[in-house]
Amino acid sequence: MADPETQLRGGPLCFGPFRLSPGERLLTKDGEPVEIGGRSFDLLVVLTEQPGRVLSKRELLKRVWPDVIVEDGSLRFHMAALRKLLGDGTDGARYIATQIGVGYAFVSPIERQGAPVPEVVTRPLAGDIRVPARLPHLIGRERDVAFLMERVIDTPLFSIVGAAGLGKTSLAIELGHRLAPAFANRVAFVDFSMLENPAIVPSMIAGAMGVTDRRNDPLAAILEHIGHEPFLLILDNCEHLIEQAASVAERIVSEAPGARIVSTSREPLRIRDEHVLRLEALEFPGELDGRTLEELRAFPAVRLFCERATAADSALTIDYEAMQLIAQMCRRLGGLALPIELAAVRAATHGIVATARQLGERFSLVWPGRRTAQPRQQTMQAMLDWSYDLLSPAEQVVLERISVFVGPFSIDAAVEVVADAGILADEVAAAMDSLTSKSLLVPDTSRRTSTYRLLEMTRAYAREKLALRGRDAQREIARRHANYFLGELEAAEEAINLPQGTGQLRLQLGNIRNALDWSFGSQGDPKIAIPLAAVSAPLFLALSHRIECRAWCSRALERIREYPCDDSLKTQLEAAFRIAG
Known part of the structure; x- marks a missing residue:
């Protein structure tokens, strides 16, 4: 059951026609007691402790069933019963929001009765850094960390932009810990990957900051909490909530002069005062000829692969021939941290030679990673599904069709191959721009004529999507490609x-x-x-x-x-x- 000490703290909570008294274990509606089961009551208490914050299923199970092992089905059953009891969804009433595959959040305005309390909960104590644990060491990002530490303090908003799996979140977390002393430890981290409803973006930020809103205006509570003192707010995974995140960020930086925001996303927020760091891939060797084993290992992408592989199998030995294969895989993976880690774990269990041979094939998209990672970061398939689902229908079609290209291709080639009666040339060009800004398409402007390319795993994924359109669609795109x-x-x-x-x-x-x-x-x-x-x-x-x-x-x-x-x-x-x- 929920923590008794937490239940007893403060007075009763009121929301809608309900009054919740945790200490008395009583719920009333319009003054009349409501019959509610013990587990459902505990769930309600836990959810109302941090309104607006998405609580994971694991966290809810741990809080409500601390001494027994139960399945997710029990949580869903009691959550459904609680919603029915509250009348959630009836006549526009809304109390509990579901974030599919993640957890639940209490989203109704709450007032606390009893002794007078301030409208905003007091700030976290010094030393209470609300940022996830950092990695033991961040490979290949020393220059990026140094650059951001110098710039963020004097810049209202800095967006770290790059492809999925590049390591944006790890960099932001490291930055939060490094900069905490400069902000008197007033740092909060918001992971939007758990959120699907844009309407509760302000509430989620308030929850991550430890701010409880008493006036049904979480943004006002956030601004009052920050005040004129320094505060570092990290907004992670903004891409699927880009408009709402941009609106809230712009309001904060314009009204709280001491606030500094670091966001991570596949694309910039595109608001006033934003500075952008386009995160590059981890460096990998372009050519292997003549490089020694130690020279290959010195590249950050190769070093990351070796570390993850030997951690997954401490008996693994990497000789010169194996190191060359690892360097080639890192190059094929474009230096992206997450795919490299997934391939490294695969290499530890199935061998480096077999992994190199299978890389880029359809089934390599489902190689598993850490069980404790976010669901969308456990496989390449899940990560790319996340990106694909955020695209417009036109962008999806263009991404699928350009998967026919191997290596670099020009905008003219893309238009010639992709455009037809269903998607015109100007729509193809616009979609290419959008795919580039969303880091799914990699531009190369180093040559006289600008070209683009898809990373190997992205291309494998897009080919699968094109195959779902049917054999005729595949054949037509291949025919146009060959003709071009x-x-x-x-x-x-x-x-x-x-x-x-x-x-x-x-x-x-x-x-x-x-x-x-x-x-x-x-x-x-x-x-x-x-x-x-x-x-x-x-x-x-x-x-x-x-x-x-x-x-x-x-x-x-x-x-x-x-x-x-x-x-x-x-x-x-x-x-x-x-x-x-």
């Missing part, structure tokens, strides 16, 4: 033997190979396959890929027997076949 690169190679035929022409096309080898694979496959189109093999042959020869050139030319010449084509194509293929030999 057929046209590109035809247009570049004269430039292939020039250094700059070969250099640009070298970047598209993944896409060209993908187009050839599909064209010659069971679902492919010989009318694309044969000319594509012919126009790609000069590129393979220019790059000294003679064996590959000969293989594609051979397949094309075999197809010509079934699908006659222009004599010039046959001559071109035969010549390339001989040269490659």
Whole structure:
């Protein structure tokens, strides 16, 4: 049952027509006693202790059933009974909000009767830092921590923006602990991943700060609590509540001059006074040739993989060959912390070689992580489901269709492949911008022509989503993709033997190979396959890929027997076949 000492503290609580007296274990409605079971009463007491705060199922079970082991079903049963008793949902009355898969929050305004109490509960005592425990050490983020520690103190709002699984939350938690002395330990951390209802964002912030609202205006209570003194507020996982989080943050920084807010999200809040740190991936080796084992281990992404893998299997040994595979996996995972950790745990149980081979395949999306992690951080599938569900229908379609690209691709290529009667070219471009701002699409502006790419696990996930649209949808996108690169190679035929022409096309080898694979496959189109093999042959020869050139030319010449084509194509293929030999 609930803590007796907590129950007895303070006077009765009033909400709606109800009056709750924890010390007397009495609930009345309009002055009349209400028959309520003991467990339901304890649940109500625990929920009303911290109105607006989402209490996890685990926390509720621990508080209400401290001495027995019960299933989630018991909690759901008693919660349903409590809601029915309160008339929750009847005539607009609303008392308990459910955050699916997480827990429950009491959302009705509460007044405490008895001895006069201040409208806002007193501030936490010095040393009461309301921030989760930090990691023993944060790998590869020393520069980011130093930068934020210098800037946050003098900046009203700093947003840490980046892709899912990049380590934004860990960085924010570390920052909260490091900066606590500068704010006299007045620091609060709000995890919005547990919240689905935007309407109770202010209440959840108040609950995380230890503020109880007596006037049904949690934002006013928050501002009064902060006052003019320094206060650091960390708003984590804002992406699915971006508008409400932005509105509350702007109000706080404009009316509480001592407040400093650090937010984490897939995209900026886009409000006044916001500064943004776009968090980069952990550094990983681009090229492996000539690097020693220790040089590879020095890269933060590789170091994180090794630490997590050896923690999962202390007997695991990592030799030079294994270290090279680990470095390659870190590169394929784009230096993202969460996927690296998931792959490392997999490597500890199934071996480094097998993990490297399976990486990026469909089933690698469900490799499990820590049991105690948030549900959306336990697998790559769950993490990407979270991001995908926040996209608009147009953004979802664009993400699925661009999964046909392997490696870098241009905006022109995306428009050519993705756009059709259902989604126009300007909508594709707008969706690409949005996917980039939400960190699902990675831009590369280092070259003369800007390109984009999908991280390998994101691409695997998007391919699965595209497959759900049906075989015809997959075939049409693959056909457009192959047609596009057929046209590109035809247009570049004269430039292939020039250094700059070969250099640009070298970047598209993944896409060209993908187009050839599909064209010659069971679902492919010989009318694309044969000319594509012919126009790609000069590129393979220019790059000294003679064996590959000969293989594609051979397949094309075999197809010509079934699908006659222009004599010039046959001559071109035969010549390339001989040269490659």
